[in-house]
Amino acid sequence: MSVEDHWKTSQLEDQRPEHSLIKFMTYDRFQLLHRHLRLFDHTKFTDDDDFPIVFQSVELWSLHIQLVTTELCDPGSHLAVDEGMIQCTGRNKQVTYVPNKPIDTGLKVWIAAQLGLFMRWIWHQPVAKYGPVGVSAKEPASQKGRRKGKGRGSRRRTSYEADEDDEIKEVIHVITEAGNKMMALNSTQSVVIALINLLPELTYHVFVDNLFSSPDLFRSLRRHGHGATGTARPNCGIYKGLADAKKAGKAGKSGFQFNEIKVIPTADNQVRRLNILPYNLANNSSSSTSLGQSDSLEG
Template structure:
């Protein structure tokens, strides 16, 4: 006779559904034996592994298949949890979804405690993390060498909002579900970080000035497409730029020529607007020829006020 559907099965019966638990138990035991600091650690058995299994159906909120306390102690459960865990592959952002809703709450409170001013900066940063994770990055040029990469909008060092980042092909910034980068900006997810973060700010438009905010960016983000998109949405920007940013082709050629011959004197400046006059493209000679774009400033330090 079949068991009634309302009877919770013994956890060890689950072994008939997945006959390859032995290698998993051996792998978890290997890690525990090598790294477990407690002398009470003992190898994980297949029977314990099956008892440890739980239901991860979040929609039904079923909880555990069984009362785990009737099969092992809390101390043993926590010891196994260090080296063996069962989670569903629901999306590529499962790592950072675990931070919700605390992550969203912290960002909301950050914006309540600090009213953003006109000038804001967007940049990447690192959050230190040295444990095991597929999403940690190692960037030797950063003060924090290993950790999680974040995209941040800030004022005077105060973080107003941020995005987590996953490494690997097809990954990148973790936008809110349903968010799509603006088509006008192309398919560059890095540049899309900028309008995504700035739209979270709530500063009212000053009648005496054209823009809600002026963003200060580095050449990781800056391009003519981004500058024009922000300008249409009442946000100015200024920042350094790369040769592939859409900057004036004559400036790009000057940089190539100077790299070969070093003929441009130190502190020499070049400046030219785009055809529509909305983006000011600049270059000045430091150790090399450095590019810059702005919808709000000139090389003379003047603030552009459009009527």
């Protein structure tokens, strides 16, 4: 429903609000007045590449809503992290277009949610060199002072920094099938850590889709004391045999039996990789690949 709907009358199979405003003010007059109303003092904001004015304008409201949410609702241990869109068709360089979405044009946000309730979110800048506002993939993520449910506050425009005595780097040392090597999370994966750090200090189990999933992210979550489960893309770094089975499954040649599950742990035994054939209808097979924690396997 749009603002204009408040000036329309109800019709059959198209119910409108009963508190019509037409007898008090026309829609055109409302628009003329509304254009001069502000929810913020525009003189207090300065243009900042790291924190654009469009986000500064609503940040106080945004923080207030997030803090009240966790005051009224204690988050449980299971969370979902995903991207979301706030509809906006205005002329602003922060407006993002994401095809095949219910809302495909608007301001993009990264969200930590539970049972449909948004607990925390982070703004997103569409330009490749920016990404999630305030999240730097190459900087350490902080545990101390970032997970007390107090929002971003005065440190909102900076990258997530670690205290010297509480440092957990997002560039991690990993044991792989090919040997030891260093892994760095990209900005999309780092936003999962950043969102959880904004929540009250608890142990969470995070559910993500294949936009985020990778063995490196799940290792990092374990280092932060959290579990994770998610679907995975064949090129995210999972075991090659499972990726090949996924590809062959499109032709019904994955080699899996009906409802068969294969689990292969990573070399460091920190992440388990699953492949399952959930159905086989009229000889059309379909398989899905997932990642889970080695000590708590869920799919």
